[in-house]
Amino acid sequence: MATLLSESDIQKQLQEIPQWQQAGNKIQRAFKFNNFVEAIEFVNKLVEPAEQAGHHPDIAISYNQVTISLTSHDAGGLTEKDFSLAKTISQLS
Numbered sequence: 001m002a003t004l005l006s007e008s009d010i011q012k013q014l015q016e017i018p019q020w021q022q023a024g025n026k027i028q029r030a031f032k033f034n035n036f037v038e039a040i041e042f043v044n045k046l047v048e049p050a051e052q053a054g055h056h057p058d059i060a061i062s063y064n065q066v067t068i069s070l071t072s073h074d075a076g077g078l079t080e081k082d083f084s085l086a087k088t089i090s091q092l093s
Contacts, residue, residue, distance in 0.1 A: 002072050002074070002075045002079035002080065002081050003075070003079060003080075004072075004075050004076065004077045004078065004079060005077075005078050005079060005080065005083075010022060010078055013083040014027070016083070016087070017029075017083065017086050017087055017090055019090065020086050020090075022078075023069070025071050025076070025077040025078060026058075026069045026070060026071035026078070026082075027069070027070050027071075027078065027082055027083070027086055028067060028068060028069040028070070029067070029068055029086070029089075029090070030065055030066070030067045030068075031065065031066045031067075031068070031093050032064060032065050033064045033065070033066070034064060035063075035064050036063050036064060038064065039061055039063070039064050039065065039066050040061070042066055042092065042093065043059060043061065043066055045092045046059070046068075046089060046092065049085065049088045049089070049092070050085065053081065053084065053085050053088070055070075055072070055081045055082070055085050057069060057070050057085065057089070058070075058071075068086075068089055070082040070085055070086055
């Protein structure tokens with residue numbers, strides 16, 4: 001099981017991914033696209049990195065907007081795995 005990050009570690013990590021926000025025990029970011037097709041294409045790009053990391057985001061799709069939420073359910077909060085995947089996802093957008 002991954003180790004939970006302290007609040008100060010979380011804040012340091014968030015500085016490296018400024019478009020992500022903490023929401024309780026998760027981090028999230030909304031991505032906006034021109035249309036539904038582009039939104040789905042983006043979601044499809046997430047499959048391989050999530051599988052490689054063994055860490056899967058919660059995804060909400062609303063027409064041209066995709067909201068990604070990350071938390072380490074097994075650890076009960078935020079871990080390094082969440083921030084690592086968030087950085088990878090940010091590079092895909």
